Amino acid sequence: MTGKIVGVFIVLTALLGGAAIYWLQVYGFYETIEASSAKDDVQLTLLVTGEPEPILYEDFQAIDADSSPIRYRACFTTGMSAALLTETYEMIEHAEPRNAPEWFDCFDAKEIGTALESGEALAFLGQKDVIYGIDRLVAIMSDGRGFVWHEINKCGEIAFDGKPLPEECPPKPLE
The missing domain is CATH 1.20.5 (Single alpha-helices involved in coiled-coils or other helix-helix interfaces)
Structure with a gap:
């Protein structure tokens, strides 16, 4: 018994x-992230200066978690044309969106990935090193829907593995 x-x-x-x-x-x-009053929640990196700049957007929804720097996800809409975006902002060739929790239903990584592969969506650098070693990427569909997520960059991969950083990487900030 x-x-x-x-x-x-x-x-x-x-x-x-x-x-x-x-x-x-x-x-x-x-946790849910509210849209800022400064309207700088969605930024793309300018080709000319290499600095991030806010773009026009509406219907912003975002989530984030302190437990990992790559848990950030956001959705928005924009009326900016693909021609204007590609001529003004830095594009990314191999962007792979990360899965979001199922309850955050505006962000479907599979749909976004398929759209990026087919050319229906374009990927841009939102901000380099938004957190050390983490870049913010933005994908914008032809219908104006946009998606944001964080991805570990090359320097981040090396630094997080504990390997010495190459010269082209910025120094890791002191903790």
Whole structure:
């Protein structure tokens, strides 16, 4: 009888622990980000200066989590034309959107990735080193829908692996 009680306790503890871990990963750490009054939530890097500049956008929705620098996701719409965007801002060739939690339904990484591959969407550098080693990328669809996510850049990969940084990488900030 004691073995059954211990067995049931172990199974219940494992189920409870698994449910808690699932909830924390999918819901617990995320928080909603409100659009700023300065309207600089969506920025693209200018070809001329290499500096990020706010673009025109509406319907901004975003989530982020302190638990990881690559959990940022955002959705918006813009009326800016593809011609204006490609002539003004720095494009990215190989952008791969990261999955968002299912409940953040405006951001579908599979749809965005397919659109990037087919040319229906264009990818831009939003901001280099928004956090050290992390770039903010922006994809804009032909219908004006836009998506933002964070991605680890080359210097970030090297730094996070604990390897010495090459000369072209900025020095890692002191913690």
